[in-house]
Amino acid sequence: MIRISPTPIGVFEAQPGITRGIDSSVETFGVVIGSGQQGQALAIPMFGPRTTEIIVVGGVGLVKVIALRALGIGARVWVETDRPDEWERFVRSAAGVSGMIHLADEIPPVVGSDPRTPTLVIVDQPDSEAADVLVGGEWVTILTVVEELDEQAAADLPHADLVVFHRLHGRELAHVGRTFGLGDGVDVLASVPSDVLVVAARTGIAPVRLRLTSVERWLIGAVDRLAIED
Numbered sequence: 001m002i003r004i005s006p007t008p009i010g011v012f013e014a015q016p017g018i019t020r021g022i023d024s025s026v027e028t029f030g031v032v033i034g035s036g037q038q039g040q041a042l043a044i045p046m047f048g049p050r051t052t053e054i055i056v057v058g059g060v061g062l063v064k065v066i067a068l069r070a071l072g073i074g075a076r077v078w079v080e081t082d083r084p085d086e087w088e089r090f091v092r093s094a095a096g097v098s099g100m101i102h103l104a105d106e107i108p109p110v111v112g113s114d115p116r117t118p119t120l121v122i123v124d125q126p127d128s129e130a131a132d133v134l135v136g137g138e139w140v141t142i143l144t145v146v147e148e149l150d151e152q153a154a155a156d157l158p159h160a161d162l163v164v165f166h167r168l169h170g171r172e173l174a175h176v177g178r179t180f181g182l183g184d185g186v187d188v189l190a191s192v193p194s195d196v197l198v199v200a201a202r203t204g205i206a207p208v209r210l211r212l213t214s215v216e217r218w219l220i221g222a223v224d225r226l227a228i229e230d
Contacts, residue, residue: 031069034197034208042208044162044199046070047118052141055157057149058166061223063122064090065216070120077101082125093219113139154179165189165198194224
């Protein structure tokens with residue numbers, strides 16, 4: 001279960017030429033997600049020899065950034081969505097003729113994932129059975145998109161290996177506070193700037209400043225999360 005504390009262990013520093021997992025006993029590949037307070041590149045542990053479950057509370061734009069960076073380390077990406085129009089341009093532009101991104105309304109069992117070609121499955125629709133089908137697979141990461149955090153979605157947060165928060169709003173802050181027993185500590189999350197992500201792992205949290213490349217801006221556009229009316 002994830003327990004939010006002030007300890008910044010949700011991400012790790014990306015070393016030049018090599019990416020290390022937060023658990024040195026398990027080989028893990030990371031994806032650079034942003035920068036730390038000193039400007040150093042920070043990565044999240046994305047793929048490993050067991051199924052990894054990630055929840056992103058934010059817009060689809062942020063998820064596209066993560067998908068593009070996963071492609072950059074050789075991953076194959078599946079997108080299970082009930083709104084293909086939201087993804088089609090990105091898929092055509094990012095994957096080209098490589099066939100490394102697939103759109104589907106239902107994810108088939110993933111075959112052939114390995115350290116050189118891990119698989120990222122993005123679940124962008126409710127009532128998906130992807131987790132039931134894929135949990136237990138090696139070098140497979142299931143990323144669930146949560147555009148608005150309600151009480152039901154908040155109940156799933158402690159069961160994930162990693163949660164990425166982007167600009168939480170009033171009701172969402174209340175749900176996160178109750179889920180993790182933060183009390184007044186939730187005020188820290190309320191004051192996070194809009195270009196800073198909060199990454200929560202099983203042993204702590206870390207703020208990460210999101211920085212887009214010029215290519216990402218062209219492919220994806222703005223990833224700002226609009227305010228949600230309470």
